[in-house]
Structure formats: C-alpha cells, structure tokens
Amino acid sequence: MSAAAVKLPRSPGRRAALLFFRTPSGVVGLLLVLLVVGCALLAAFISPYDPVRYLPADRMQGPSLSHLLGTDLYGRDLLSRIIYGSRISLSVSVLSVSLALALGGLLGALAGYYLGWVDTLIMRLTDILLAFPAILLAIALLAFLGGGFWNLxxxxxxAFTAPFARVVRAAVLRSRDTMFVEASLSLGATDRRLLWRHVLPNSLGPVLVEVTLRLAYAILGEAALSFLGLGTQPPAPAWGQMIADGRPFLETNAWISVAPGLAIMLTVLGFNLLGDALRDALDPRLGR
Structure with a gap:
C-alpha cells in the first residue's frame, strides 16, 4: 500500500473545526457574533452620527433615509447609539466573564485537584453564591457599590464566579486521574506543573463552551441592570437604558425600544448558537 493511500487520523482540533463548520446554526451564530464585534470595533467609522449629540429638531422621527432606525426623545440617531452600545455590552460581558473565569477557574481547579477539606470549603462557598439568583445578587452588590461601568x-x-468554579472543578476531576497525569506524577512533576501543563489544558473544552454561554448571560444581565438604572449611566448608549428611555412611547413610537431589543436578541442568539455548536464539536463521544 502506497503512502498516499494511507488515511491519517484527524487531529482533535481539526476534527472539532470540521464538526463546527458542518453545523449551520453554529456558522450563523459565529456570523452574528462577528457582526456585533465588528460593529464594536468599527463604531467610529461606520456610525452615521454622534451617538450622544442632541438634535431637538429631529426628535421622535421614524425610520427614514437620513435616520435608518429613527431618532429618540432627544433627536439622537438610534442606529448610531445601537452601534456604539455594542461596545458597552461587549466590554462589560468580556471583562466580567474574564474576571469570573479567572477567580472561579482558580477555585474550581484547586477544589477538583486537591479534594478533601479544600474541595469542601470551596464548594460550600459556591453553594452560598448559587443560593441567590444571579440578577438579584448583582442588584444587591450594585445597591451597595453604586452604578457605573466598573461596578456593573x-x-x-x-455572580458568575460560582458557576465557573463548578464547571472547572468537574472538568479537572475528569482529567486528574488519567494515565498521563499519573505518569507525570510518577516522574516527579509538581502539583503546579500538573495543573498548568496537563490537567487544565485538557479541561478547556467544557470551559470554552461555558464562556460563550456566560457571555450571552452577561449581555442580558448588563441590559437588565441598565434598564433598571444600575448600569452605565446616561448619556452613554447602553442598550438596556435605551429600552427604558423608549418605554413611555411604546404605543406611539415603539421602534425606540424595539430596535435595541432586537440588537440584544440577535447578540444573545449568536452567542447561544455558537456555544451549542462548540459543545457538539468538542464532545469526543461524537464520532462523525
């Protein structure tokens, strides 16, 4: 048999990529996420108007050629505010999820690797956090800290630290007793080396899926808290605040709230579809 006829096995990364791009919903989710990220990065170049500039003469206009999504109570262009609002939503979601992953990932890795009293202590702390609904816990913290971008x-x-700790702990538990970890331990590898070089890299699949889903939850949380007036303060173009601004005019000028609501829906849908497709692609039990 010639070398050309030998079919080499696919690498895990290539197999996962092929499975992902064979999933139509995953591709749609990726395109939606890329669209929102592109709007956030290129907002200064693609936005037709200044998002915070007051234009009283143009107030409460419907969709037209000059204002594709209309204007709000103060004459500000809704399309421009939605484009710039993507920066706030993505910044809050990425930063909050990164912080939650760093802290929750560290706690989950320690709990899953060492077990014993360390695991018991950390898991009871996460149980306390999980006893509160995430949105209520965030509201309580903001009531104490005050509103604003960084406090939000x-x-x-x-609010997301405990779920990440649970996911990382479960992933570490699956990896810590594998043969390659035991072999490294028998060769004298330290706990730190085992965690960072062997256990955690082989636990990235479920963690990556959790990250994409938590990004969607963070966008929803940011919008809900901004709607309540606890997030980024006006005149910053936060999507939740835009919905709140248009609430008194739902019967006459519904597009003021509908437009940012659609932006939130499409963004969250994109991350959810992306996370579902990644979960299926990274599942080693799928042999397609």
Whole structure:
C-alpha cells in the first residue's frame, strides 16, 4: 500500500473545526457574533452620527433615509447609539466573564485537584453564591457599590464566579486521574506543573463552551441592570437604558425600544448558537 493511500487520523482540533463548520446554526451564530464585534470595533467609522449629540429638531422621527432606525426623545440617531452600545455590552460581558473565569477557574481547579477539606470549603462557598439568583445578587452588590461601568462589571463577575468554579472543578476531576497525569506524577512533576501543563489544558473544552454561554448571560444581565438604572449611566448608549428611555412611547413610537431589543436578541442568539455548536464539536463521544 502506497503512502498516499494511507488515511491519517484527524487531529482533535481539526476534527472539532470540521464538526463546527458542518453545523449551520453554529456558522450563523459565529456570523452574528462577528457582526456585533465588528460593529464594536468599527463604531467610529461606520456610525452615521454622534451617538450622544442632541438634535431637538429631529426628535421622535421614524425610520427614514437620513435616520435608518429613527431618532429618540432627544433627536439622537438610534442606529448610531445601537452601534456604539455594542461596545458597552461587549466590554462589560468580556471583562466580567474574564474576571469570573479567572477567580472561579482558580477555585474550581484547586477544589477538583486537591479534594478533601479544600474541595469542601470551596464548594460550600459556591453553594452560598448559587443560593441567590444571579440578577438579584448583582442588584444587591450594585445597591451597595453604586452604578457605573466598573461596578456593573464587578457585580456580574461575582455572580458568575460560582458557576465557573463548578464547571472547572468537574472538568479537572475528569482529567486528574488519567494515565498521563499519573505518569507525570510518577516522574516527579509538581502539583503546579500538573495543573498548568496537563490537567487544565485538557479541561478547556467544557470551559470554552461555558464562556460563550456566560457571555450571552452577561449581555442580558448588563441590559437588565441598565434598564433598571444600575448600569452605565446616561448619556452613554447602553442598550438596556435605551429600552427604558423608549418605554413611555411604546404605543406611539415603539421602534425606540424595539430596535435595541432586537440588537440584544440577535447578540444573545449568536452567542447561544455558537456555544451549542462548540459543545457538539468538542464532545469526543461524537464520532462523525
């Protein structure tokens, strides 16, 4: 048999990529996420108007050629505010999820690797956090800290720390007793080396899926808290605050709230579809 006829096995990364791009919903989710990220990065170049500039003469206009999504109570262009609002939503979600992953990942890795009293202590702390609904915990923290971008980011990060600790702990438990970990341990590898070089890298699959889903939850949380007036303060173009601004005019000028609501829906849908597709692609039990 010639070398050309030998079919080499696919690497795990290539197999996962092929499975992902064979999933139509995953591709749609990826495109939606890339669209929102592109709007956030290129907002200064693609936004037709200044998002915070007051134009009283143009107030409460419907969709038109000059204002594709209309204007709000103060004459500000809704499309421009939605484009710039993507920066706030993505910044809060990425920063909060990163903080939650760093803290929750560290706690989960320690609990799953050492077990014993360390595991018991950390898991009871996460049980306390999980006893509160995430949105109520974030509201309580913001009531104590006050509103604003950074306090909002910190509140969402604290609310998401416990779920990340649970996911990382479960992933570490699956990896710590594998043969390659035991072989490294028998060769004298330290706990730190085992965690960072062997256990955690082989636990990235479920953690990556959890990250994409938590990004969607963080965007929803940011919008809900901004709607309540606890997030980024006006005149910053936060999507939740935009919905709140248009609430008194739902019967006459519904597009003021509908437009940012659609932006939130499509962004969250994109991350959810992306996370579902990644979960299926990274599942080693799927042999397609």
């Amino acid at each position: 980011t910190l509140a969402i990060a604290v």
